Amino acid sequence: MQYLYRKFFMKQLIFSLAFLGLTTGVSAQIAKEEIQQDVHRSGSNQLAYPGPKQVHLSDAPKGKKPFYISHYGRHGSRFLIEKKDYDFPYQTLAKADSAGKLTALGKSVLERVTLLREESDNRRGELTPLGALQHQQIAKRMAERFPEVFEGDPVIDAKSTVVIRCILSMENALLQLLAINPKLHIRHDASYHDMYYMNLHDNKLKALKMDSTVKEVYREFTKKYERGDALMSKLFNDMEYVKQEIQAQPLANALFNLASNIQNTELRKKITLYDIFTDEELYCYWKMSNAWWYINYGGCTLNGGTQPYSQRNLLRKIIEEADSCIRLDHPGATLRFGHETMVLPLTCLLDLNGYGMQTDNLDALDRKGWINFNIFPMAANIQFIFYRSNPQDQDVLVKVLLNENEAELPVKSKEKPYYRWSDVREYYLEKLNAYHD
Numbered sequence: 001m002q003y004l005y006r007k008f009f010m011k012q013l014i015f016s017l018a019f020l021g022l023t024t025g026v027s028a029q030i031a032k033e034e035i036q037q038d039v040h041r042s043g044s045n046q047l048a049y050p051g052p053k054q055v056h057l058s059d060a061p062k063g064k065k066p067f068y069i070s071h072y073g074r075h076g077s078r079f080l081i082e083k084k085d086y087d088f089p090y091q092t093l094a095k096a097d098s099a100g101k102l103t104a105l106g107k108s109v110l111e112r113v114t115l116l117r118e119e120s121d122n123r124r125g126e127l128t129p130l131g132a133l134q135h136q137q138i139a140k141r142m143a144e145r146f147p148e149v150f151e152g153d154p155v156i157d158a159k160s161t162v163v164i165r166c167i168l169s170m171e172n173a174l175l176q177l178l179a180i181n182p183k184l185h186i187r188h189d190a191s192y193h194d195m196y197y198m199n200l201h202d203n204k205l206k207a208l209k210m211d212s213t214v215k216e217v218y219r220e221f222t223k224k225y226e227r228g229d230a231l232m233s234k235l236f237n238d239m240e241y242v243k244q245e246i247q248a249q250p251l252a253n254a255l256f257n258l259a260s261n262i263q264n265t266e267l268r269k270k271i272t273l274y275d276i277f278t279d280e281e282l283y284c285y286w287k288m289s290n291a292w293w294y295i296n297y298g299g300c301t302l303n304g305g306t307q308p309y310s311q312r313n314l315l316r317k318i319i320e321e322a323d324s325c326i327r328l329d330h331p332g333a334t335l336r337f338g339h340e341t342m343v344l345p346l347t348c349l350l351d352l353n354g355y356g357m358q359t360d361n362l363d364a365l366d367r368k369g370w371i372n373f374n375i376f377p378m379a380a381n382i383q384f385i386f387y388r389s390n391p392q393d394q395d396v397l398v399k400v401l402l403n404e405n406e407a408e409l410p411v412k413s414k415e416k417p418y419y420r421w422s423d424v425r426e427y428y429l430e431k432l433n434a435y436h437d
Contacts, residue, residue: 030366044286047263048134054405066148069149069386070383072382075378131168136173158186159191166338205306293372301358307345322384353369382401386421
């Protein structure tokens with residue numbers, strides 16, 4: 001098994017080196033090429049946080065210094081959430097093995113699925129050690145990039161949703177900041193009191209996500225990309241048994257889900273399941289997932305294009321708290337910790353880097369640049385960085401980082417990626433006020 005992992009890793013390394021020699025930069029690649037460069041990206045929201053691509057941020061306009069940060073971040077790497085995520089593939093393969101229906105590869109896959117199931121026992125949905133490390137590193141970079149915000153004894157106000165992986169993500173970030181500056185005044189909380197904006201559940205918008213018409217459109221879309229039968233021929237030695245006993249596509253989906261999650265666990269150092277899929281299959285699974293996330297949380301016009309407004313309360317809260325904090329001499333930072341189901345629609349609501357795009361063409365998403373793994377990997381985050389020359393300076397500027405990379409806003413500015421806060425505030429309040437639920 002260790003041999004299989006090393007063989008897979010070397011294949012990926014050789015491909016990456018060859019690919020880097022053929023391209024001028026990641027930004028010029030389409031999603032298929034990016035996934036071939038690093039198969040982990042095919043996991044969409046299960047991509048382990050890759051860290052910022054942008055090592056050096058642009059210099060602030062003359063005289064302006066960072067003084068306040070407003071942030072919303074996803075929890076770090078976690079185990080899969082549902083018991084069936086592990087039990088279904090394990091039980092299916094174990095039953096086939098007892099009947100003598102598995103190939104040698106099928107037996108190997110069963111061994112690996114067994115290890116994953118044992119590792120996750122009583123830990124489903126929980127933060128992994130890698131997830132804790134991700135938030136420590138993000139907090140450390142935040143303090144290093146914007147030291148003025150954290151110097152002295154400012155208040156760091158942190159809130160989390162009531163889910164334990166989010167709470168632990170928050171605590172890891174705060175402990176890191178406190179290690180850098182023990183004088184920080186830390187306030188941290190996780191309460192249902194704040195869930196109306198930290199994790200809003202809008203039943204009206206939810207009902208629009210996947211009505212019968214949208215479900216049918218999505219079903220027809222996925223038919224073009226399902227590759228379950230090809231995988232079954234690798235795992236089972238009796239296709240009649242597969243026909244009678246195996247749910248081919250659900251099993252393939254479950255194994256792909258496990259393959260995607262390994263990168264977030266300690267078993268990533270020992271095993272992989274990506275070796276059972278071809279590059280083309282990985283792209284197809286990603287394409288189906290990318291479309292699903294776009295329909296449910298993006299600006300997809302099939303269901304009205306309004307799903308990003310599920311984060312209207314969060315955006316208003318960000319604006320209100322920023323207005324309050326910039327009145328202070330040394331406001332510090334407001335940190336919030338939640339889920340990708342907030343980060344993704346908030347990114348679309350803000351229209352960062354054009355991710356607010358609206359279309360009903362699911363096949364064209366990656367060609368148009370709507371690529372989900374660039375938005376919401378594990379520990380994904382949005383940071384609003386505020387700048388001024390001194391506490392009396394009324395000309396406050398802001399820039400936004402998406403996963404620690406400077407992002408473009410749909411707001412006019414002569415100094416991008418820096419924008420006047422008054423312009424940003426006006427633009428988004430007007431957008432929010434125009435929405436009626």
